[in-house]
Amino acid sequence: MTDVLELVDVSVVRGGTHLVDQVTWSVAEGERWVIVGPNGAGKTTLLQIASTYLFPTNGTAAVLGEKLGSVDVFELRPRVGMASAALTERLPRREKVLDIVLTAAYGMTATWHERYDESDEDRALFLLDQLGMAAFAERRFGTLSEGERKRVQIARSLMTDPELLLLDEPAAGLDLGGREDLVRRLGRLAADPYAPAMVMVSHHVEEIPTGFTHVLMLRQGKVLAAGPIEDTLTSRNLSLCFGLPLVVKQRDERWSARGLPLHA
Numbered sequence: 524m525t526d527v528l529e530l531v532d533v534s535v536v537r538g539g540t541h542l543v544d545q546v547t548w549s550v551a552e553g554e555r556w557v558i559v560g561p562n563g564a565g566k567t568t569l570l571q572i573a574s575t576y577l578f579p580t581n582g583t584a585a586v587l588g589e590k591l592g593s594v595d596v597f598e599l600r601p602r603v604g605m606a607s608a609a610l611t612e613r614l615p616r617r618e619k620v621l622d623i624v625l626t627a628a629y630g631m632t633a634t635w636h637e638r639y640d641e642s643d644e645d646r647a648l649f650l651l652d653q654l655g656m657a658a659f660a661e662r663r664f665g666t667l668s669e670g671e672r673k674r675v676q677i678a679r680s681l682m683t684d685p686e687l688l689l690l691d692e693p694a695a696g697l698d699l700g701g702r703e704d705l706v707r708r709l710g711r712l713a714a715d716p717y718a719p720a721m722v723m724v725s726h727h728v729e730e731i732p733t734g735f736t737h738v739l740m741l742r743q744g745k746v747l748a749a750g751p752i753e754d755t756l757t758s759r760n761l762s763l764c765f766g767l768p769l770v771v772k773q774r775d776e777r778w779s780a781r782g783l784p785l786h787a
């Protein structure tokens with residue numbers, strides 16, 4: 524299997540602070556990774572590197588086999604799909620849902636005056652349908668609920684048929700029903716052998732969809748543990764990661780975690 528992402532000794536330093544610190548990590552084709560870690564651990568910073576929007580201060584990062592710093596990132600970007608709250612914010616609320624997805628084919632956030640092929644439109648509708656949003660195609664993006672907007676963003680991130688899909692906290696802010704619906708859909712995507720390699724940042728192990736194969740655990744910018752999820756997402760590692768005693772369980776291919784009760 525080829526690596527779609529390869530970081531070697533990567534550090535990002537800002538104002539003397541290490542946002543990520545000597546991270547060595549690779550993602551191979553077909554793998555589905557979740558990144559967990561406390562607030563400020565460097566999760567989003569790693570996704571920014573993977574999406575080619577941030578270059579390491581030290582170390583080397585290769586995305587889809589191309590080393591950052593010696594490749595035209597504008598050619599690379601359409602091959603990487605990304606969904607995040609920050610990107611959702613930048614999408615025009617007055618735009619039609621279908622156009623929000625369609626514009627991704629051209630790396631734009633508004634329709635201007637491009638013309639789209641019928642095949643582009645078919646693909647956008649197909650992706651909206653996969654995310655359960657086909658009925659909303661003609662609605663204005665700004666009229667959608669937060670959960671619906673997130674699903675549209677994921678459809679959009681798949682529009683260019685990327686080889687790597689990055690999801691930054693896709694379930695953040697969703698209610699229980701919205702979370703479960705999204706987790707189920709992401710589980711279906713993870714199980715699709717034609718789907719791209721996936722990396723998802725999450726704050727909660729309950730949000731890890733079925734079919735996710737690997738976990739990267741970060742603490743204070745450093746890798747605490749990385750590897751196959753069954754062996755790596757242990758109570759011990761999760762407790763070290765979050766700095767308090769936690770018990771993690773897996774049941775019916777879903778994960779849950781809770782703190783140990785305090786004793787007086």
Ligand SMILES: Nc1ncnc2c1ncn2[C@@H]1O[C@H](COP(=O)(O)OP(=O)(O)OP(=O)(O)O)[C@@H](O)[C@H]1O
Pocket residue numbers: 537538540541542560561562563564565566567568569
């Ligand atoms: N330009 C900057 N200068 C200094 N520190 C920064 C800068 N950008 C980010 N940081 C810090 O880097 C650390 C890592 O940030 P990052 O957003 O990657 O963490 P995260 O794990 O995604 O956090 P969260 O779970 O809260 O979203 C944070 O402590 C943040 O305050």
